[in-house]
Each structure stands twice: as structure tokens, then as C-alpha cells.
Amino acid sequence: MSLLPSNYEVRFGFAGNAYFHMIVFREAGAAVPTHQHAYAHVSRVLRGKVRYERGDGHVQEMEGSIEGPGLVEVPAGIAHTFIALSDDAVVECVHMLRDEDGEPLPFDCSNRDAMAATARL
Numbered sequence: 404m405s406l407l408p409s410n411y412e413v414r415f416g417f418a419g420n421a422y423f424h425m426i427v428f429r430e431a432g433a434a435v436p437t438h439q440h441a442y443a444h445v446s447r448v449l450r451g452k453v454r455y456e457r458g459d460g461h462v463q464e465m466e467g468s469i470e471g472p473g474l475v476e477v478p479a480g481i482a483h484t485f486i487a488l489s490d491d492a493v494v495e496c497v498h499m500l501r502d503e504d505g506e507p508l509p510f511d512c513s514n515r516d517a518m519a520a521t522a523r524l
């Protein structure tokens with residue numbers, strides 16, 4: 404399978420201090436760039452099939468396939484990616500609103516800049 408980077412759209416929102424980051428893949432093979440965070444988060448497959456892969460940033464190790472609805476905990480500091488295996492896949496990542504260092508942000512509805520920093524992946 405050839406990976407199609409950036410072939411997805413992101414929708415996000417928050418309620419209280421909970422941040423919801425939805426990844427809507429356009430087609431099978433679309434992939435989120437491998438990345439990591441300073442904090443753990445939960446990712447769940449809302450629709451379709453997605454492969455969740457983890458590694459050390461250079462060598463990918465396939466963690467397994469998840470057929471929705473499913474849920475995984477993505478540990479802090481572990482590189483990871485999601486790859487769509489079906490055209491209609493949607494993954495949602497949920498965590499607290501955090502700054503770039505991973506520290507929880509106090510809830511501030513007007514703090515759109517902080518939210519945009521959180522919204523990268």
C-alpha cells in the first residue's frame with residue numbers, strides 16, 4: 404500500500420478542558436504523519452478500518468489493526484501514526500487541552516491560540 408500523507412481533514416472542538424480531534428480520512432492509504440506527544444491520549448476509531456502503528460520515529464512497528472468502533476491509549480513519548488484501511492475511516496483523539504510542552508491548560512474559552520497549538524495532531 405502506498406501511503407498518502409495529508410490526505411485527510413481535521414475537525415476539532417473542546418468542551419470544558421477536554422479536547423476532541425477528529426481525523427477524517429479521504430481514502431484508504433491516507434496516513435497521519437508519524438508524530439509523538441509529551442502526553443498520553445486516547446484514540447478511537449469512529450468509522451471504518453485504521454491501522455495504528457507505533458515505533459521509535461525511525462523503525463515502525465505495527466501495533467495491530469482496529470476495526471471500529473475501537474479504542475487505544477497512545478502512550479506519551481511514543482511515535483505513532485494512523486493509516487486508513489478503508490475509504491470512510493474516522494479516528495478521534497481525545498486529551499486535555501495542553502500547551503506545547505504538554506502541560507494542561509486552564510480552561511479559557513477565549514484562548515484560541517492555545518487551542519490552535521494543541522490542534523496540530
Ligand SMILES: [Zn+2]
Pocket residue numbers: 438439440444477483496524
Ligand atoms: Zn497523536
